[in-house]
Amino acid sequence: MTARRTVLEAAEIRRALTRIAHEVLERNKGADDLVLLGIPTRGVTLATRLGRRLTEIEGRPVPVGSLDATMYRDDLRRHPVRSIAPTELPDGGIDDKVVVLVDDVLFSGRTIRAALDARSDLGRPRAVRLAVLVDRGHRELPIRADHVGKNLPTSLSERVRVALEEVDGTDEVRIESDAAEVSA
C-alpha cells in the first residue's frame, strides 16, 4: 500500500515558477547574459517554462538548454545502469554567462554536484545559480538552492514525486510513503 498526499497543485506550481522568475531577474538585475540549463528530465521542462516566464516579463528571449549529469555521478555503481539524456547548450554557449541550473527536487545534492562537474567540461560561466521547484532537505553535500519554489520537510522514507503536464499529463507535487512503514 502506498499513501499519497498532494502538496502542490497546478496553480501553486504556476505561482511558484512566476515568483522564481521574478527572483532570478531581481538577483541578476535583468535578463542580461542569463542562460537556463534544465537537468533532465523534469528540470528541462521546468527550465522551458521558466524561460517562457522570463521572456514574457522582460520582453526578450532567454536561452534555455539542458545539462545531463549522469556520467558525472559518484553513485553510478550503486544503482542499475542509467540511460543518458541529451545535453544541449543554447547557441552562444555558457562562457561568461550567468547560468541558472533548474531541477525539480533538491534532495541529497549529489545531482547538483555532478551537474557542476559536467558544467566545468562545457565552459566557464561568470556565475552559476540553482533554482528548484521543491527543496525536501536531507542534504549530503554543502549545496543550497538560490531560488526555491517550496521548502518541503520530509522524512527519508517518503518519496517526493513531481508530475508535469508535458511529461506526466498533469501538474502536481505529491509525497508518497509506504503505508506499512508509516503505521510501524
Place this chain on the structure above:
Amino acid sequence: MRHLLSAADLDRAQAVTVLDVAEQMAATQRREIKKLPTLRGRTVVNLFFEDSTRTRISFEAAAKRLSADVINFSAKGSSVSKGESLKDTALTLEAMGADAVVVRHPASGAPHRLAHAGWTRGAVVNAGDGTHEHPTQALLDAFTMRRHLVENATGADLAGRRVAVVGDVLHSRVARSNVLLLNTLGAHVVLVAPPTLLPVGVEGWPCEVSYDLDATLAGGHGDLDAVMMLRVQAERMNASYFPSVREYSRRYGLDARRVGLLPDHTVVMHPGPMNRGLEISADAADSPRSTIVEQVTNGVAVRMAVLYLLLAGARDLAPDAPPAAPPAEEVALTEGVLP
C-alpha cells in the same frame, strides 16, 4: 547486460538503448573536452590474439574517453607465444583486477568460453572471434545506418530498411553479427556472394540470398537503403574460392557504374580494412555516399556506450546472493531498545 558476446544477445529494446546511449556519447565527442569521468577506477583489458588496428584503437579510445584504465595485451611478444593457454592468460588478467576484457581471438567461441568458464569476474566483450561474430561492429554499422536513414533517430529501430551485405560472407564475422542485429532491429537483409563464399546453413539465417549483384543493386530485392561491402579475407582462404581476383572484382566488386544503379539516398559501407580495387573501387570508396570514415568515428561512440552499459551500473547480484535487508535490522534494533 552482463557480457556482449553475440549480436543475438541483444533484444530490440536493448539494441535501441545501446544506439541511443551511443548517440549521447557521440555528442560528447564533439565537445572541446572529450573526456568523461564515468569509468574512473575501472580497468579495461584489450586482449588481442589476432592482429587489429581499428578495433583495438577504437576500444582503447572509448575506454580512455570514459577515464577507464586500459591495459593492452597482444599475443605477439607475450607469454602466449611461449605456449600459455587462454585459461592461464585469463587467470592472470583476473588477478590484475580487470573489470572488462575485450577479446579478439582466431578461434570462434573463445569469448564465450572466457565469459562462462569462471576464469574471470569481469565483463567480456567479443571484439571478433574467428569467423563467428563481431557484435560491436554490427552495432556501429546499425548506428551509422540509423543516422543516415531514420529521421528523429532516438528510440527508433531500422524497421523496413533494406540492406545488402556483399562479398566474403563465409569468412565474415561482421556479416553474421550484422544479419542478426539488423533482423532484430526490423531491417531486411540480402546477402550477395558467390555460392563458394556462403557458409553452410545460410538458408537458416534470417535473410535472403542472391548470387547476382547487379540485379540486387538494381532493385531485385526492393530498393536498397544501404550496401555493405565485405573484405575478401585472403588470409583465411586455404583453397581457391573464386577463379581470379579480376573475375571476383567484375562480378562482386562495387565500382562507380554499380553505385550509379542505386537510389540516391543509399549509403555505401565497408567495415575496413578495404582491399581497394578488389571488393570496392577507389571511386566507390571515396564517393560522397560512402560512410566508411564515419563508421570509424561512430565505432568509438558505440564502444563507449557498450562499456558504459556493461561497467557503469551496479553489478548484477549472483542469483543465490542473499537480498540486502536493512529494514529487518532496523526492526531488530528498535525491539532491543524498547521494553
